[in-house]
Amino acid sequence: MxxxxxxxxxxxxxxxxxxxxxxxxxxxxxxxxxxxxxxxxxxxxxxxxxxxxxxxxxxxxxxxxxxxxxxxxxxxxxxxxxxxxxxxxxxxxxxxxxxxxxxxFQRQKYLNRVNFFLVNFDSNADSIIGSTFLSSASRYAIAAGSATVQDETSVYANGNIDAVYNDVVEQKNWGAFVVLPNATAKLIAALKEPSGAAGYDSDLVQFVYAQAREPSAYDSLMPWISGLSASFTAELSNELLRLTMNNSDYSASNIINQAPYLLSTPATVLLTNIRPMDNPVTGAIMQLGLVHLIIISFFQFDFFQQVHKSFFPYLKRRHFLVYRTLLSFAAYFFLSLFFSLLSLAFQVDFTRAYGRGGFVVFWMIMFLGMTAVGGASENMALICVATYPPLVGFWLIFMVISNGSPAFYSIELEPAFFKYGYAFPIHNVANAFKTVLFNTKSNIGLNVGVLLVWIAVNTAFAPVSIWIFERANKWKESKKIKGEKN
Known part of the structure; x- marks a missing residue:
């Protein structure tokens, strides 16, 4: 030898x-x-x-x-x-x-963190739909032990429904139940003349929500909303039965014979999704796309490892650090471009929030996200390879799960532990993507700031991880030489 x-x-x-x-x-x-x-x-x-x-x-x-x-x-x-x-x-x-x-685990347990607004635009003195809905919501919330419904009618006294929509988008609530103007008057008119109620529309209450804000959260909330809607319809039906039976202005027999639905389902809740996820491809971006963002950013480390090895023994440490950092950034820059072009090729609409510049904004968010998670993975991979190589795979799993859990699911419906997600890269990437793709509330300044902090910390820690790597390999080499001499 x-x-x-x-x-x-x-x-x-x-x-x-x-x-x-x-x-x-x-x-x-x-x-x-x-x-x-x-x-x-x-x-x-x-x-x-x-x-x-x-x-x-x-x-x-x-x-x-x-x-x-x-x-x-x-x-x-x-x-x-x-x-x-x-x-x-x-x-x-x-x-x-x-x-x-x-x-x-036990997502329903955290529904009490969710608040809905009730806005009653049917505020006449003889209005019964708005008051019935509020009392039904109060009783249902107590019985279900979950979300709350707040009467905010006074905030929108001018009857501007667009202001309600805007507050839902701006996340001042998780949704708003809106009793439409003249709802009670339409119902009473139909009850008095059931023969002319063929065109009666029972959608007298709207539930306004923005699905793109947290799709998984609304998946959990919809059963509660459906339950409240059924409870409201049943309570209003009972109220109308008493009204028609005890008031000579109505003919209960005519209503039952000609338009029984006026008593069985006098009013229903119409779901109005003002920020829908209307392109299935965007679902891929917001779920597996974010997972693959983490994985592909890690692959960059593996693909260029042989190139780094060829320079390492000969370059000054400072020059090696600069070279490695710039090469990694360049790799993330082009990989994020390919990732973004993939979505563009499948006709994802990037113009909803920033017009034609939306694609560039999306690309830059993707680039910063890849750089943030990729830099962390590269530092940890160096340490794992030098100390115990099998840990590399588990680190990748940890990155996917720790970043994905507070990004794919609403933090509000998770235990307090998951608030760490506000400071993790993928949660901020996901929020920025929602703004670009669906025109939801914009926190892009905060999102970009968090990603830049991650990039700065990763870059500062890179010399330490390389030093640990080098020291570990020197120790292994010296141990090997001593073994051969013995």
Whole structure:
């Protein structure tokens, strides 16, 4: 074997490769036909052989069974390695995936954090729909132990429904129940003349919401809203039955014979989605697209590792850091462009919030997001490769789950622990994407600020991770040299 001391590699040698290399080196030292002529007729004695060769580096002169005494130490080492590895993997699996499972656990328990507005534009003295809805909502909320409905009619006294829509978009509430103008008058007129009620529209209450704000949250809220709507319809029906039975202005028999629906379903809640996710491709962007953003940013590290290794032994450390940082940024710049062009090719509308410049804004958010998560992964990958390479895969899983749990699901419907998501990259990328793609409330300044902080911290930590990597490899190399000398 050569005594030359090669340059320290940037990637630590996998244990399996190390064993294979040592095994081949050992074969060179062992005689071609196994034992010498002098001992060819004697019984094979492992103890005699191990006087000159390490047990893991000796090629036996004949194949042996797995239970052979020759493999006793190797069997024990394999069992010990298996046990420790399974325990480590199990602990990491449970610890990391508990984040994701926890984000979905007992979501209904947190509905009390959700507030809805009630705006009654049918505010005449004899109005019964608005008052019935408010009382029904109050009783239903207490019974369900969940979301609250606040009467905010006085805020919109001018009857401007566009102002209600704007406040929903600006996230002052999770939605607004709007009793439409003259709702009671339309219902009373139909009850008095059931024969002319063929064109009666029972959608006298609107529920205004912005689905794109948090699609998963509304998936959880819709059953509650449907329950409230059914409760309101039933209570209003009972109220109208009492009214028609006790008031000579109405003919209960005529209503039942000609328009029974006026009593069974006198008013319903119309769902009005003012920020819909109306393109299925955007669902891919907001779910798997964000996961792949993390994964692809990590692949950049793996693809260029050999290039970095070729420069590392020869460049000054300062120059190497600048070179590596600029190359990574350039990679994220073009990868994010390809990612954005993919969405453009499938006709995603980028013009809703920023006009024709929306595509560039989307691309830049994608670039900053890739740089933020990619820099963190690159630093941790260097440390993991230098210390314990199998941890690299678990780090990638951790990045996906820890970033995805507060980004794919509403933090308001998760335990307080998940508020960390406000400071994590993917939550901010997702919010910025929603603004660009659906024209939801804009917090892009804050989102970009968080991403820039991540990029700055990653860049500042890069020299430390490279130093740890280099020190670990030098220690491994010195240990290897000492082993060869002994």
């Amino acid at each position: 050569s005594d030359a001391n090669p340059a320290v590699p940037l990637a630590s040698e996998h244990p399996a490769n190390s064993f294979g290399r040592q095994f081949q080196e050992c074969i060179v030292d062992v005689p071609e036909h196994g034992l010498s002529e002098q001992s060819s007729t004697s019984v094979f004695n492992p103890d005699e052989v191990t006087k000159n060769y390490d047990i893991e580096r000796v090629q036996p002169s004949r194949r042996l069974g797995f239970c052979s005494q020759y493999f006793e130490q190797m069997r024990w080492n394999a069992l010990k390695t298996f046990g420790i590895s399974i325990l480590v993997m199990g602990a990491l699996l449970i610890g990391i995936h508990s984040i994701f499972w926890g984000s979905l």
